[in-house]
Amino acid sequence: MVNSLAHTELLRFTTAGSVDDGKSTLIGRLLYDSKSIFEDQYEAISQTSAKRGEEGVNLALLTDGLKAEREQGITIDVAYRYFATPKRKFIIADTPGHIQYTRNMVTGASTANVALILIDARKGVVEQTRRHAFIASLLQIPHLIVCINKMDLVDFSEEAYNKIKDDFSGFSHRLDVKDVEFIPMSALLGDNVVDRSSNMDWYGGSTLLYALENVHIGSDNNFIDCRLPVQTVIRPYSDAYHDYRGYAGRIAGGVFKKGDKITVLPSGFTSTIAKIDTYDGELEEAFPPMSVTLLLEDEIDISRGDMIVRENNQPDVSQDIEVMLCWFNERPLQPRGKYAIMHTTQEARCIIKDVRYRLDINTLHRDEENKEVRMNDICRVLLRTTAPLLTDPYRKNRITGSVILVDEQTNETVAAGMVI
Amino acid sequence: MTANYQLNHLRELESESIFVLREVAAQFENPVLLFSGGKDSILMVHLAVKAFYPAKIPFTLLHVDTGHNFQETIDYRDQLVERIGAKLIVGSVQEAIDSGMVREETGYNATRNYLQTAVLLDSLEKGKYDAALGGGRRDEEKARAKERFFSHRDEFGQWDPKNQRPELWNLFNGRKQYGEHFRVFPISNWTELDVWQYLAVEEVELPNLYFAHERKVFRRDGMLLAESEHLPRRPEEKLERMTVRCRTIGDITCTGVWESSAATLEDIIAEVSMARQTERGGRADDKRSETAMEDRKKQGYF
Numbered sequence: 001m002v003n004s005l006a007h008t009e010l011l012r013f014t015t016a017g018s019v020d021d022g023k024s025t026l027i028g029r030l031l032y033d034s035k036s037i038f039e040d041q042y043e044a045i046s047q048t049s050a051k052r053g054e055e056g057v058n059l060a061l062l063t064d065g066l067k068a069e070r071e072q073g074i075t076i077d078v079a080y081r082y083f084a085t086p087k088r089k090f091i092i093a094d095t096p097g098h099i100q101y102t103r104n105m106v107t108g109a110s111t112a113n114v115a116l117i118l119i120d121a122r123k124g125v126v127e128q129t130r131r132h133a134f135i136a137s138l139l140q141i142p143h144l145i146v147c148i149n150k151m152d153l154v155d156f157s158e159e160a161y162n163k164i165k166d167d168f169s170g171f172s173h174r175l176d177v178k179d180v181e182f183i184p185m186s187a188l189l190g191d192n193v194v195d196r197s198s199n200m201d202w203y204g205g206s207t208l209l210y211a212l213e214n215v216h217i218g219s220d221n222n223f224i225d226c227r228l229p230v231q232t233v234i235r236p237y238s239d240a241y242h243d244y245r246g247y248a249g250r251i252a253g254g255v256f257k258k259g260d261k262i263t264v265l266p267s268g269f270t271s272t273i274a275k276i277d278t279y280d281g282e283l284e285e286a287f288p289p290m291s292v293t294l295l296l297e298d299e300i301d302i303s304r305g306d307m308i309v310r311e312n313n314q315p316d317v318s319q320d321i322e323v324m325l326c327w328f329n330e331r332p333l334q335p336r337g338k339y340a341i342m343h344t345t346q347e348a349r350c351i352i353k354d355v356r357y358r359l360d361i362n363t364l365h366r367d368e369e370n371k372e373v374r375m376n377d378i379c380r381v382l383l384r385t386t387a388p389l390l391t392d393p394y395r396k397n398r399i400t401g402s403v404i405l406v407d408e409q410t411n412e413t414v415a416a417g418m419v420i
Numbered sequence: 421m422t423a424n425y426q427l428n429h430l431r432e433l434e435s436e437s438i439f440v441l442r443e444v445a446a447q448f449e450n451p452v453l454l455f456s457g458g459k460d461s462i463l464m465v466h467l468a469v470k471a472f473y474p475a476k477i478p479f480t481l482l483h484v485d486t487g488h489n490f491q492e493t494i495d496y497r498d499q500l501v502e503r504i505g506a507k508l509i510v511g512s513v514q515e516a517i518d519s520g521m522v523r524e525e526t527g528y529n530a531t532r533n534y535l536q537t538a539v540l541l542d543s544l545e546k547g548k549y550d551a552a553l554g555g556g557r558r559d560e561e562k563a564r565a566k567e568r569f570f571s572h573r574d575e576f577g578q579w580d581p582k583n584q585r586p587e588l589w590n591l592f593n594g595r596k597q598y599g600e601h602f603r604v605f606p607i608s609n610w611t612e613l614d615v616w617q618y619l620a621v622e623e624v625e626l627p628n629l630y631f632a633h634e635r636k637v638f639r640r641d642g643m644l645l646a647e648s649e650h651l652p653r654r655p656e657e658k659l660e661r662m663t664v665r666c667r668t669i670g671d672i673t674c675t676g677v678w679e680s681s682a683a684t685l686e687d688i689i690a691e692v693s694m695a696r697q698t699e700r701g702g703r704a705d706d707k708r709s710e711t712a713m714e715d716r717k718k719q720g721y722f
Contacts, residue, residue: 010429077584079565080558082611089429091609103586110588218426231442236475244474250439250590255425279470287425291438304446328586342591345446402589411595413585
């Protein structure tokens with residue numbers, strides 16, 4: 001039993017949309033039909049539904065979080081939900097969809113393998129749809145599933161489905177998305193969520209749960225370019241491990257093997273991997289997203305923030321970095337302002353040397369005139385850092401290609417950036 | 421080629437948690453690991469041992485002791501501390517009551533669970549700890565579903581749900597002002613079932629309370645509670661001898677037990693997979709109101 005359960009994969013997906021699209025109902029439906037709802041939870045929402053005078057049990061209540069949100073009937077933040085089937089364990093980053101919540105969508109999208117984009121079949125592709133698709137492509141979510149919801153309200157019409165599909169494809173080809181699937185459904189009635197719909201015989205594709213269980217995520221990580229950002233150096237100072245010096249970190253890219261020739265950046269010293277160590281014993285190779293400890297043949301000076309890479313495959317080492325920024329803070333971006341910058345396990349300071357343009361995320365128009373960047377805006381900037389950062393383009397590696405900016409007075413995370 | 425390079429969900433969760441534990445060791449000067457003796461904190465210690473192997477774990481353990489424990493919990497705690505060679509600090513609710521720092525609840529539903537918050541904050545302040553590692557999981561409760569890995573607290577230890585730092589990729593911002601601290605939740609993404617599966621795969625030794633055993637219990641508000649000198653019974657609450665186990669272990673006054681015959685970890689996993697009630701369904705502390713957890717977190721509960 002333990003062994004059969006231990007072979008499931010982990011899939012993270014994000015859902016962007018508003019209550020009006022039926023997003024909460026969809027999540028509630030997924031949880032309920034996959035039998036991930038417990039009796040006491042179900043009882044609690046039944047009572048609340050009755051108290052509010054609603055007919056039947058409102059599954060959307062399952063995703064209600066904080067008191068403040070219930071009072072206002074809104075979602076203010078990313079909420080994480082969990083469910084599992086024998087095939088996969090799922091982590092849902094549930095984010096609100098309105099424009100003022102772009103930062104939450106970006107946050108939820110940053111770690112997702114799959115993005116669900118909800119469309120109300122009656123309304124078709126609207127501004128919000130385009131925004132969600134754009135953010136999914138900006139954050140390089142490998143797979144998109146377009147959920148065309150409320151099909152029951154358009155008589156389960158194939159025509160309505162095809163029109164939305166065409167409209168969506170019409171603009172999505174301008175975006176950087178590789179894998180898109182369209183599913184017609186009714187979250188309210190349960191059609192094509194977990195169980196196949198008997199109302200849409202014209203649809204030959206899969207249900208949402210089937211798609212989530214079978215989308216290929218095996219190559220979502222970068223297995224080509226070896227990168228190990230060093231988190232901490234392990235030195236036991238005990239008699240048994242007197243000379244032990246291990247470089248601990250989580251593999252951000254590539255496959256490291258025992259005996260590999262490596263280079264340490266930024267110093268440029270080279271050595272050979274003597275041992276890939278873990279509590280459970282030595283490994284022959286290590287790949288993302290494993291947390292391991294590397295031991296090297298030679299004694300060289302390595303500390304947190306350094307990166308271990310392969311000799312003939314190195315990241316960019318630079319103090320001038322072009323990034324797409326999503327601004328998160330109420331205080332607008334200060335042109336030529338100084339911020340702390342965090343990248344992998346390294347921390348430095350940076351100055352925003354130039355705002356290249358501000359992007360209108362609805363039209364994709366690049367505004368080079370009005371470059372005032374406020375909360376939820378997306379812009380391209382040139383950063384100059386106090387120390388060289390070891391980056392890859394975000395398109396190649398989501399871990400070594402991402403940064404956050406931190407306000408040095410308040411310590412708040414004010415922006416997220418993707419290296420171009 | 422990539423087909424072989426896929427971790428199963430338990431190994432991926434393990435790797436994520438180890439990453440977070442190492443970030444805490446690297447980013448903070450004086451972190452402490454909150455240890456309650458429950459399975460989640462046992463998991464945390466196990467992961468910490470793995471993260472820093474072969475060095476000792478770089479965290480002091482802090483147990484906020486209500487004085488109303490299952491004896492098995494204390495025995496287990498002391499053995500564990502000795503085995504891994506860690507330093508243990510005990511924050512005592514009894515001492516806080518004796519010194520007048522907090523006042524004890526009275527009545528049949530009295531519990532010291534709420535007093536833990538004051539003692540926790542006091543212990544963190546005395547030890548000058550700048551990060552407290554907790555075994556909270558997002559699947560436990562709706563307020564926890566919005567919790568960050570790195571949860572910023574002001575100098576009063578309060579959680580402001582509207583003012584949490586966005587957390588992207590694996591970049592954790594642990595910067596803070598003097599006097600502020602962080603609560604860090606490395607096992608945020610684990611579910612109850614994940615925890616049990618992993619403890620079974622790793623063959624981690626657990627307190628006997630988690631396995632089916634005979635005990636004198638009584639019924640209250642649809643829950644089964646264990647007989648204890650700390651838990652006065654109403655006249656109509658009769659003791660019964662039953663085969664039960666704990667799904668969570670907390671203060672004895674508010675930890676419900678469940679009728680169960682699960683004697684091994686495999687049995688427990690089977691039971692948890694089939695369970696129709698959340699594990700916190702047996703926690704009286706969550707039943708006080710719909711927003712009990714949210715309110716406690718705002719006050720500084722972990």
